[in-house]
Amino acid sequence: MSENGVFPMLGISASALEAQAHKMRVIASNIANANTTKDANGEVFRRREVLFVEQLQRQIGGQRSGQPTVNGVRVDRTIEDESSLQRAYRPGHPEADTEGYVTLPNVNPMEEMVDMMIANRSYEANIAAMKSAKSMIAKALEIGK
Numbered sequence: 040m041s042e043n044g045v046f047p048m049l050g051i052s053a054s055a056l057e058a059q060a061h062k063m064r065v066i067a068s069n070i071a072n073a074n075t076t077k078d079a080n081g082e083v084f085r086r087r088e089v090l091f092v093e094q095l096q097r098q099i100g101g102q103r104s105g106q107p108t109v110n111g112v113r114v115d116r117t118i119e120d121e122s123s124l125q126r127a128y129r130p131g132h133p134e135a136d137t138e139g140y141v142t143l144p145n146v147n148p149m150e151e152m153v154d155m156m157i158a159n160r161s162y163e164a165n166i167a168a169m170k171s172a173k174s175m176i177a178k179a180l181e182i183g184k
Contacts, residue, residue, distance in 0.1 A: 047110070048172045052165040054094065054111030059162040061114050062089040066155045073146040076134040084144040086120040086151075120145055 065087050072084040092115035122145045130139030 046172075049169060051111045052169045052172070054113060055165045056162060056169075058089075058091055058112050058114050059158050059165070061117075062091075062158045063155060063162070065089050065117055066151050066158065069144075069146050070148055070151045070155075072144055073148050073151075075144060076132075076141055083124055083142050084146070085124075086122075086144060086146045087117050088120055089117050090115045 069086050072078075075084040078084050091112050094111045094113055124145050125143040126140045127143055128139055129135055129141045132141045135141050
């Protein structure tokens with residue numbers, strides 16, 4: 040199949056769907072832990088971010104021999120955001136220090152919601168691209184009848 044065909048489009052969109060689904064799960068975890076003062080290890084929860092990397096494939100033969108072509112995207116890794124944690128004055132809180140301050144995660148729920156909306160839109164765009172490719176395949180099969 041040529042690199043400009045319809046089937047590679049499906050693979051590229053499928054890889055993007057998987058990557059965006061992973062990102063949405065990480066964002067949901069960030070939102071769920073926005074007020075978590077201690078995790079399972081006794082540490083304050085830190086916001087996590089997902090890093091993507093493009094998948095490249097080298098074409099063999101043809102005009103572009105040896106040239107890399109994009110073959111989708113994948114999750115490279117999930118990292119912890121090292122920005123400073125928040126401190127809130129809550130003297131009655133069981134985790135408050137001697138001055139009455141509690142250390143909270145570096146999660147901003149509003150920013151997380153914006154990130155979730157962007158990831159969701161990307162997910163929807165890739166579904167639309169897959170539907171278009173499916174429609175092109177169906178039309179090509181009709182022509183061949």
